Amino acid sequence: MPELPEVETIRLRLRPLLVGQRIVGAAVRRKDVVGFPGGSAFRRGVVGRAVTELGRRGKYLLVQLDQGFELVFHLRLSGRLEVVGSGREVEHERVRFELSGGKALSFAEPRALGRVYLVRAGNYPQALAGMLKMGPEPIHEDFDAAYLRERLRGRTAPVKNLLLDQRIACGVGNIYSDEALYRAGIRPLRRAGRLGRPEVDRLARALADVLRDGIKWCGTTLGDGRYRLPEGGTGSFQERLAVFGREGERCRRRGCKGVVRRQRIGGRSTHFCPVCQK
DNA sequence: CTTGTGTCCTGTAGGC
DNA sequence: TGCCTACAGGACACAA
Numbered sequence: 001m002p003e004l005p006e007v008e009t010i011r012l013r014l015r016p017l018l019v020g021q022r023i024v025g026a027a028v029r030r031k032d033v034v035g036f037p038g039g040s041a042f043r044r045g046v047v048g049r050a051v052t053e054l055g056r057r058g059k060y061l062l063v064q065l066d067q068g069f070e071l072v073f074h075l076r077l078s079g080r081l082e083v084v085g086s087g088r089e090v091e092h093e094r095v096r097f098e099l100s101g102g103k104a105l106s107f108a109e110p111r112a113l114g115r116v117y118l119v120r121a122g123n124y125p126q127a128l129a130g131m132l133k134m135g136p137e138p139i140h141e142d143f144d145a146a147y148l149r150e151r152l153r154g155r156t157a158p159v160k161n162l163l164l165d166q167r168i169a170c171g172v173g174n175i176y177s178d179e180a181l182y183r184a185g186i187r188p189l190r191r192a193g194r195l196g197r198p199e200v201d202r203l204a205r206a207l208a209d210v211l212r213d214g215i216k217w218c219g220t221t222l223g224d225g226r227y228r229l230p231e232g233g234t235g236s237f238q239e240r241l242a243v244f245g246r247e248g249e250r251c252r253r254r255g256c257k258g259v260v261r262r263q264r265i266g267g268r269s270t271h272f273c274p275v276c277q278k
Numbered sequence: 279c280t281t282g283t284g285t286c287c288t289g290t291a292g293g294c
Numbered sequence: 295t296g297c298c299t300a301c302a303g304g305a306c307a308c309a310a
Contacts, residue, residue: 001303032287059304077303078288092288111287113304130305157281166305174303224290224302267283268303285307293299 001227002075004139004171005214005237007059010081013230015054017083018063018105022050025098033094033107035115036127045118046071046097058134058170070121072128073107078226079114082106134170138207139215143169145204152192152200159195159203160188161266169207175220175244178271180207182243187277188270189263213237220244243271251276 002010026043028034034042049069055062061081063071073081083103084090092110099105107116117128124131135151136143151168152159162168163177172180181188183206186199195203214220219235221227222245228234238245242252247262251273258275 003304074304076287076305109287110289111302113287155280161281164304226302266281269301281310283307283309286305289302291299291301294297 001077001173001175001222002079002219003059003173003176003214004056004137004211005176005217006219006227006235007056007061007075007171008215009219009235010075010230011054011056011061014061014081014083014105017103017230018051018099019053020051022100023047023065023097024100027096027098028094029096030094030112033109033112033115034117036117036119036125042118045069050100057131058137058166059173060131064121068121070119072117072119072124072131074115075109076111076113076115078111079107079109080226080228082108082230082232130166133167135166135168137171138169138204139211143204143208145201148204148207149197149200152195155192157192158189158265159186159192160268160270162192163207164266164268171211172207174268174270175241176207176210176214178244179210179242182271182273182277183210185277187274188265188272213240243273245271247271 023046026046028043049065051063052066053064061073084106086102086104090106090108092108093106094109095107095116097105155162160177163172184202186203214237217235217237219227220237221234222238243260246260249260251258253276256275258273260271261274262269262271
């Protein structure tokens with residue numbers, strides 16, 4: 001669930017809590033959540049390092065450490081990062097980092113699908129191949145209509161599937177892809193290579209806009225409450241969703257009588273307004 | 279290369 | 295009430 005806006009929100013909130021802190025201890029409570037390196041090298045490598053900055057690439061959160069190291073987190077579906085008092089227990093905690101200030105950074109992940117990696121900054125191992133192949137950030141200038149047109153040209157897969165491909169546009173997940181397609185007025189099942197130039201133009205803009213809006217509203221906390229801010233609060237973009245999670249409800253556009261439909265595309269549930277999206 | 283399907287993982291919702 | 299199944303979804307492996 002954490003997509004680009006959620007990870008960016010987490011980054012902004014965690015930054016003042018982590019930068020300047022030194023990791024004085026680490027406990028790996030579940031080994032398979034550490035993606036790299038294996039064995040005790042992860043714990044040995046991370047202890048003693050100080051946090052210098054927090055970055056983000058797509059859905060990855062990058063915790064820069066001194067001496068050229070970097071902790072890379074991917075929260076996948078249900079991962080959570082929280083700074084807690086040193087004694088406090090956290091449900092589903094997989095890895096805990098004790099901090100010099102007396103608190104701890106807790107990485108909790110009920111489904112154990114999320115991962116944390118310790119690498120040389122910018123030097124990603126095979127286990128993190130996704131980082132090397134990742135496409136541009138849709139909210140940066142190097143992502144524009146011309147680029148998207150080039151990447152979609154000739155492709156026969158549904159446009160929805162390609163929006164989820166991190167090699168084309170990183171950071172986009174199921175929620176924001178549906179919302180971007182709604183804003184662009186494009187049905188998710190349309191074959192990507194068949195979109196007209198004005199449609200791709202709208203899509204490129206909609207993607208950037210919806211992700212920026214998501215950041216502005218601190219991300220989307222759905223009913224399950226899995227995504228939370230590091231301080232425990234919720235995002236508020238869920239109140240602004242046009243289609244995601246609104247199956248059977250009326251389209252939000254003024255005067256539109258459409259009812260939001262849900263359909264499985266590429267194994268994922270996909271939402272759209274049959275009136276607004278062509 | 280492209281596309282579609284299965285797998286990982288576990289908590290939860292819904293059916294009977 | 296309790297059991298069972300389907301589903302949630304991001305990334306990746308793999309088959310065609």
